[in-house]
Amino acid sequence: MISANGHASVRKLLLLPAALLTFSAATLLAPSQALAQSAPAAPALVQGLPDFTGLVDLVGPSVVNIRTLERAAPRTGTGPGTDEQMLEFFRRFGIPVPPGITPRGPQQEQPPNGEAQPRGVGSGFILSSDGLIMTNAHVVEGADELMVTLPDKREFMGKIVGADRRTDVAVVKIEATGLPAVKIGDINRLRVGEWVMAIGSPFGLENTVTAGIVSAKKRDTGDFLPFIQTDVAINPGNSGGPLINMRGEVVGINSQIYSRSGGFQGISFAIPIDEAVSVSDQLRATGRVTRGRIGVRIDQVSKEVAESIGLGRPRGALVRGVEPDSPASQAGLEPGDIVLKFDGKEIERSVDLPRMVGATKPGNRSRITVFRRGSQQELTVTVAELEPERTQPIAAVPQTPAPSASVAGESLGLTLVELTDAQKKELKLQGGVRIAKAEGPAARAGLREDDVILAIANKETSNLKEMEAAMAGLDKSRPVNVLFRRGEWAQYVVIRPQR
Numbered sequence: 001m002i003s004a005n006g007h008a009s010v011r012k013l014l015l016l017p018a019a020l021l022t023f024s025a026a027t028l029l030a031p032s033q034a035l036a037q038s039a040p041a042a043p044a045l046v047q048g049l050p051d052f053t054g055l056v057d058l059v060g061p062s063v064v065n066i067r068t069l070e071r072a073a074p075r076t077g078t079g080p081g082t083d084e085q086m087l088e089f090f091r092r093f094g095i096p097v098p099p100g101i102t103p104r105g106p107q108q109e110q111p112p113n114g115e116a117q118p119r120g121v122g123s124g125f126i127l128s129s130d131g132l133i134m135t136n137a138h139v140v141e142g143a144d145e146l147m148v149t150l151p152d153k154r155e156f157m158g159k160i161v162g163a164d165r166r167t168d169v170a171v172v173k174i175e176a177t178g179l180p181a182v183k184i185g186d187i188n189r190l191r192v193g194e195w196v197m198a199i200g201s202p203f204g205l206e207n208t209v210t211a212g213i214v215s216a217k218k219r220d221t222g223d224f225l226p227f228i229q230t231d232v233a234i235n236p237g238n239s240g241g242p243l244i245n246m247r248g249e250v251v252g253i254n255s256q257i258y259s260r261s262g263g264f265q266g267i268s269f270a271i272p273i274d275e276a277v278s279v280s281d282q283l284r285a286t287g288r289v290t291r292g293r294i295g296v297r298i299d300q301v302s303k304e305v306a307e308s309i310g311l312g313r314p315r316g317a318l319v320r321g322v323e324p325d326s327p328a329s330q331a332g333l334e335p336g337d338i339v340l341k342f343d344g345k346e347i348e349r350s351v352d353l354p355r356m357v358g359a360t361k362p363g364n365r366s367r368i369t370v371f372r373r374g375s376q377q378e379l380t381v382t383v384a385e386l387e388p389e390r391t392q393p394i395a396a397v398p399q400t401p402a403p404s405a406s407v408a409g410e411s412l413g414l415t416l417v418e419l420t421d422a423q424k425k426e427l428k429l430q431g432g433v434r435i436a437k438a439e440g441p442a443a444r445a446g447l448r449e450d451d452v453i454l455a456i457a458n459k460e461t462s463n464l465k466e467m468e469a470a471m472a473g474l475d476k477s478r479p480v481n482v483l484f485r486r487g488e489w490a491q492y493v494v495i496r497p498q499r
Contacts, residue, residue, distance in 0.1 A: 050195050050246060056209055058248045061151050061180045062126045063199040063241060065206045066135055066158065066172070068119040068143035119143060123200035123241030124172060125250060126181050127280065131156075131174040134280055135240030136255055137163040140170050148174050151207055162283030166224050166291075168255050169271060169279040170240075182242060185249030187274045190228070192217060198232045198254055200241030210234070219269065220351050224291075224358050227269040228252045234268035243270040252276075278359075292360035292383035294333075295326025297489060300350045301338055305492040308481035309338075309458055310374050316340045317350040319370075320489040324428060331381035333370065335490025336454060336483040340376065341369035357383060374458040409467070411476050412495050413440030418464055419452065427452065431462025432485065445493040447484065454490065455483040 122139030126132070133148065140146060146158030156174035163170035197211045212232035219229045228243065234254050243252035252270030282289045298317040306314040316338040322328050333339075339347055342356045343366045360366060362385035370377050409416050415437035419427075423434065432452040435442075453461050457480050461467040474480055479496045 050211075052197050052209065052211055055197055055244060055246070055248050056199070059125075059182060059197075059242065059244050059250075060199060060207065060209075062182045063151065063207070064124045064126065064133060065149040065201045066122045066124050066133075066139055066240065067147040067149070068122070068140060069145040069147065070119045070142065071144045121201055121204045121237050122239045123237065123254075124148070125240075125242040126179050127171070128181050129177065129179045131176045131179060132161070132284070133158070133172040133174065134253065134276065135170050135172060136253065137165050137168045137170040139240045140172065141165070146172060148172065149206070150179075162287040162289075164279050164283065164289045166289070167271065167275065167279050168225075169253065169276045169283070171280050171283045182250045183248060184273055184277060185245055185247065185251040187251055187272045190214060190217065190245065190251050195246050196230055196232060196251065197244045198230075198234060198238060198241055199244070200234075200238035200254060202233075202235035202237040204237055208238075215267070220349070224355055225271055225275055226351075226355075227256070228272055230268050230270060231266050232268055233264045235264050243273075290362060291358040291386040292362050292364070293386040294328040294331070294357055294381050294383060295323035296328045296333060296339075297321040298339070298350050298353055299491060302492075304494050305481060308479060308494050309371075309492065311338065311371055315349075316347050316371065317353040318492065320491050327381045327384050331368065331379045333368070333379065333381070334372070335485060336372070336492070338371040339368055340371055341367070343367055358386065362386075373455065373460065409442070409471060411471075411497065412480070413442035414438060414447070414453075416453070416464060416467060427485065427488075429454075429485070431460075433461050433464055433467045435484075441495050441497055445482070445495045447482070447493060447495075448486075450486075452485040453482060454485055456480060 119142070120139070122135060124133045124135035124139070127134050140160050140163055143160075146160065148156045148158040150156075154176075156176055158172040158174050161171040161173050192214050194214045195211065196214055197209060199207065199209050202208050202210075210233040212230050214228060215231050216229040218226035220226060228251070230243065232243070232254075234257050238254045241254045242250040243254055245251050251273050253273070253276050254268065255271050256269040257264055258267040258269075279289055297320045299320050301311065301314045301316055301318050303314045305318075306312060319328075319333055319335055319337040319339060321335055322333050339353055341347060342353060343360070345352075345356060347353050347356070357366075360383045362383055364383045366381055366383055368379045368381055370379060414435055416433045417436045419429065419432050419434050424430070424432075429452065432454050435447060435449055435451045435453065437449060438447040438451070453467065455461055456467065456470050457474060459466070459470040461470055476497055479494050481492055481494050483490060483492055
């Protein structure tokens, strides 16, 4: 993804008047005449291309150009100079570097300290008549000053009210009144195939209008947002501009493009306006966005795993790991659980869970339905506040070998040993069976040495005795699901017996 900051042939469709389809009796034989009279007229599916001129007149005055500036920092006279961030801007958006924009070395002239230098350009639109403007967070990120230019050429210094990097939404304020605000649309009425229009400043060209159709809705490109995909021409500089439906309503904020060259290639993404307004309300109220978290790492549920564990169709979110002392841990969630519902709402895809949790107010007690070992369970979790992202080291499984190995898993290519007390303590596990060697079917399924098997065929394996009992009841000719732990994270695999 790149943030959105040949010849074409046109075929005209001609609709013939109905009168030209009617022939006299003198020109056709009776049987043909009867068929012609009985055949229903084909519906006119194409009635002409839309006219966007009215939309431009209606929404155009509400779209602004945003130029970001940064002040030159003191330089020591060595190493890259003041244009490094400008270069990063061009690299990020895939724009060819203009002449004269190069890293300044020690022999090149430095700009005076404190002087504002151009940093980037983007777009935005007026939310309210008193000067609130919505744009992308990446447009204003790192800017020391903002210059907002209205379509009537008036310029204002802008102040950042708040920005949320997770959703790429920002709110800017200018000191002005009586401004033409946009009309917010209903995202639920937006349909795939519907005509939409964008206004922005691609490559700094202000008040540029492009149009296309909605290609898809709820496109997953991020944890907290289901994007609108369109084929509207969006290029660097369009970032933050509005996506407008044929009723003159804003339905999205143009945010990203998919490109291998840095320019538009037919796929662009917009933030749904309902999500953006929800974020902007929090930014205006507190300057930040508060989200919920429960402390789990999740993954998709594959069709193969869903069928093998008795879930049926693939749905829900597979819990791969649970943070120690997190709300999920305190609620009793375990690696290998599949979360099916959150507060009564179905989770069809794994990305649904972080969005639902994120939209929940911290402190709320929420109900969670999980699928565990072939049956459903109800849990209650107290949602905490999402903190800034941080990375945690993954604990390695100690390499201490067990004194003896079991032959219970030989048919699957597994050599198994008991977990030592030190290993259980290190992994914070009550039990499990460590893989000393994986080959044949087990290796092909992705299992490897030092993985810890927690369950097989929906039966817990706290020790070798339970593993042997579970293996004894298996049909050796059929695939079997295995829940295992690798480092801090758990996941399922399906082992297919060798034939």
